[in-house]
Amino acid sequence: MKKQLSILAIAAAGLFSSCEKFMDRQPQSQIAPDQYFNNDNELRFYLNSFYSAFPSAEGVYNEDIDNVVKQSLGDNITGRRTVPLTGGNWTWTELRKINFFLDNYNRVMPESQAGRYAGVAKFFRAYFYFDKVQRFGDVPWYSSAILQTDKAMLTKARDPRNLVVDSIVKDLEYAIEKIDDLTYPGISGPTTELVTKYTAMALLSRVCLFEGTWRKYRGETGWEALLTKGAAAAEQLMSSGKYKIYTSTPEKAYLELFASIAPIKDEIILAKNFSNELSVWHNVNYYTITSSYGKPGLDKQLVNSYLMADGSRFTDIPRYDTITFYAETQNRDPRLSQTIRTPGYARIGTTNPLVPDFGASVTGYQLIKFVTDMSFDSYNRSINSMPIFRYAEVLLNFAEAKAELGTLTQADIDKSIKLLRDRVGMPNLDLAAANASADPYMAAQYPGVTGANRGVILEIRRERRIELVMESYRWNDLMRWKSGQSLVRQFKGMYFPGVGQYDLDRNGKTDVYIYEGTKPTPVAGVQYFKLGSEIDLENGAAGGNVIINRSTTKTFNEDRDYLQPVPIQERQLNTNLSQNPNWVDGL
Structure with missing residues (x-):
C-alpha cells in the first residue's frame, strides 16, 4: 500500500501509457497517508503542486489562430494534424495527484476544517477535466486515485462528455461553497496568486458558456440549463463587489493592465507572476520585436472589426477595404492603438515615435499588448504578470450566456459590456439597435448565428475577440461556436x-x-521590400492587402477537426478507448 501511495509515484506516474513502466518502478521515498495530511500546513503545501497546471506565459500570449498571424501556420490551421503515436495531451499524472489528495485530505482533520482545502483540489480537478473535454470530448472520469493493479479502472472506456461536464460543475460548486479566506491565513479576500472561491466562480462561468454554446450550435439538448448556470455564476462574482474593471485614462488603461509588472488586483482574479529576484522570466518583449518567433501580427479581419470611436462600424465606410494604414487607424476604438503600433506610438518610458516594423510583424500590425519598457527586451527577460482569469472575461461570459438564452436586457449590458467600453471611452452597446441592424461584416464571419438576438450576439462576439485578443481564447471560442471554417x-x-x-x-x-x-x-530608417519575394500583395503591382502564406493550403474538416484524436499507443494499451470521429489510426 505504501508503494502505491508514495509521493514519487504521484509525481511520476500516468494512468495509461505509463502504467506498465510505473508498476515495475521501485519508489525512492515513501510517504503514506498516515504520515501526512495531519494539519493545515501539510495540506496547503501539497496543494501548491497543483498550480503547475496553469499555462505558461507563452501559453497565454502566444496565440496563433486567426487573430494573430505568423510566417508559418500550425497543423491545426492547415489541416495537417494526424493521430499521434503518444502524447497528444492525453496525460493524466496531474489527476492522480489531485485524486490522491481528495482520498486522504480529511483522514485526521475534520471535514469542517479540511473541506476548504478539498475545495481547492476540486477546482483543479475541474480545471484538469475541462481541458480534456475541450480537447477530446468524451474522456474517462475518475473520482479517486487508482491502484496500480486495478486493470479494470486503468482500461476503462471513455465516459460521455455530459457526465464529465456535470461532474466538473459539481466540483466547482463545491469549491465555491467551501473555499474561504481561512484557506490562506493572513490574506483577507481575493488574491491573484492563489485559487479562491472567486476563481471557481470565474471558471464555472467559463465552463458553462463553453459547453452550453457547444451543445446549442450542434442541436444538442441541455444547453439552456448550462448557460443559465454560467450566467448565474458570473453574476454571483459580479455581485460580490470584489472586482472591477481597471481604469486610468481611455488612452492608456487597457495597455497598462497588461504591461503591469504586478497584477492589477482590481481586475485580475488570478495571474502567473514573474520575478528578477526569483529568476523567473518570460519572453513577450523579445517575441514581439524580433523575427525569431514567426513575426506575429494582427490579421486584417480583426483590425477591420474594431469600431470607430463614436461606436459606428468601420466596415460601413465606403471602400473601407482600400483605406491605408494611417487613415484606418484614426478615430478607432482605443483598444486598437493599445494592441498594435499605430501612428504616434512610443515605447513605455520613451517619447520616440515608432512605426510598425515588418521585420518583426508579418502583417504590419505589430503587437504591443503585454509589451513593457525596453529594459526587458533581451531574450527571456520579461517579468510582467500574465492573467489566467480576469474580470473582463467574466463580464463577457455573462453577457454572451444571457444573449444566447434570449434573456439579455439593456440593464445586463449596462453592467457588463458597458464597463469594458467605459474603460476606453467608447459608447455603450445598444441592444435594440444591434438587433435591428445586424452587422453584415460580422454576420459573414458567423453564419450560424440566427434568431431575434442575432445582432447582439454578433456584437458580443466582436467585443470578446477585441477585449481578449492575445490571451489564447480564440481557438476554443471558434470550436464551441462551430466556426471552424473561419480558419480556412x-x-x-x-x-x-x-x-x-x-x-x-x-x-x-x-x-x-x-x-x-x-x-x-x-x-x-526605410524598410525595403521587393514585391513578390519579400512582400506579397493581393494583386501584385496593382496593390492590395499584404498576403500571408498565399501558397499554404488551409483546410478544416467539419466532421473531424473540432476534437483532437486519441493517441495510438493509448488505444493499444487500452482497447476499450474509442477514437474520435473520422480520425483514422489504423486500429
Missing part, C-alpha cells in the same frame, strides 16, 4: 495601393518602400 480564409495584413514609397505615420518621411527590379539606394 486567406490571412491578410496592411493595404498598399501598389509599389512605391509609404509614410506610415505621415511625419514627412518614408517608412516603407515596395519596389520591383533593382533595390533602390538604401536610406536609413
Whole structure:
C-alpha cells in the first residue's frame, strides 16, 4: 500500500501509457497517508503542486489562430494534424495527484476544517477535466486515485462528455461553497496568486458558456440549463463587489493592465507572476520585436472589426477595404492603438515615435499588448504578470450566456459590456439597435448565428475577440461556436495601393518602400521590400492587402477537426478507448 501511495509515484506516474513502466518502478521515498495530511500546513503545501497546471506565459500570449498571424501556420490551421503515436495531451499524472489528495485530505482533520482545502483540489480537478473535454470530448472520469493493479479502472472506456461536464460543475460548486479566506491565513479576500472561491466562480462561468454554446450550435439538448448556470455564476462574482474593471485614462488603461509588472488586483482574479529576484522570466518583449518567433501580427479581419470611436462600424465606410494604414487607424476604438503600433506610438518610458516594423510583424500590425519598457527586451527577460482569469472575461461570459438564452436586457449590458467600453471611452452597446441592424461584416464571419438576438450576439462576439485578443481564447471560442471554417480564409495584413514609397505615420518621411527590379539606394530608417519575394500583395503591382502564406493550403474538416484524436499507443494499451470521429489510426 505504501508503494502505491508514495509521493514519487504521484509525481511520476500516468494512468495509461505509463502504467506498465510505473508498476515495475521501485519508489525512492515513501510517504503514506498516515504520515501526512495531519494539519493545515501539510495540506496547503501539497496543494501548491497543483498550480503547475496553469499555462505558461507563452501559453497565454502566444496565440496563433486567426487573430494573430505568423510566417508559418500550425497543423491545426492547415489541416495537417494526424493521430499521434503518444502524447497528444492525453496525460493524466496531474489527476492522480489531485485524486490522491481528495482520498486522504480529511483522514485526521475534520471535514469542517479540511473541506476548504478539498475545495481547492476540486477546482483543479475541474480545471484538469475541462481541458480534456475541450480537447477530446468524451474522456474517462475518475473520482479517486487508482491502484496500480486495478486493470479494470486503468482500461476503462471513455465516459460521455455530459457526465464529465456535470461532474466538473459539481466540483466547482463545491469549491465555491467551501473555499474561504481561512484557506490562506493572513490574506483577507481575493488574491491573484492563489485559487479562491472567486476563481471557481470565474471558471464555472467559463465552463458553462463553453459547453452550453457547444451543445446549442450542434442541436444538442441541455444547453439552456448550462448557460443559465454560467450566467448565474458570473453574476454571483459580479455581485460580490470584489472586482472591477481597471481604469486610468481611455488612452492608456487597457495597455497598462497588461504591461503591469504586478497584477492589477482590481481586475485580475488570478495571474502567473514573474520575478528578477526569483529568476523567473518570460519572453513577450523579445517575441514581439524580433523575427525569431514567426513575426506575429494582427490579421486584417480583426483590425477591420474594431469600431470607430463614436461606436459606428468601420466596415460601413465606403471602400473601407482600400483605406491605408494611417487613415484606418484614426478615430478607432482605443483598444486598437493599445494592441498594435499605430501612428504616434512610443515605447513605455520613451517619447520616440515608432512605426510598425515588418521585420518583426508579418502583417504590419505589430503587437504591443503585454509589451513593457525596453529594459526587458533581451531574450527571456520579461517579468510582467500574465492573467489566467480576469474580470473582463467574466463580464463577457455573462453577457454572451444571457444573449444566447434570449434573456439579455439593456440593464445586463449596462453592467457588463458597458464597463469594458467605459474603460476606453467608447459608447455603450445598444441592444435594440444591434438587433435591428445586424452587422453584415460580422454576420459573414458567423453564419450560424440566427434568431431575434442575432445582432447582439454578433456584437458580443466582436467585443470578446477585441477585449481578449492575445490571451489564447480564440481557438476554443471558434470550436464551441462551430466556426471552424473561419480558419480556412486567406490571412491578410496592411493595404498598399501598389509599389512605391509609404509614410506610415505621415511625419514627412518614408517608412516603407515596395519596389520591383533593382533595390533602390538604401536610406536609413526605410524598410525595403521587393514585391513578390519579400512582400506579397493581393494583386501584385496593382496593390492590395499584404498576403500571408498565399501558397499554404488551409483546410478544416467539419466532421473531424473540432476534437483532437486519441493517441495510438493509448488505444493499444487500452482497447476499450474509442477514437474520435473520422480520425483514422489504423486500429
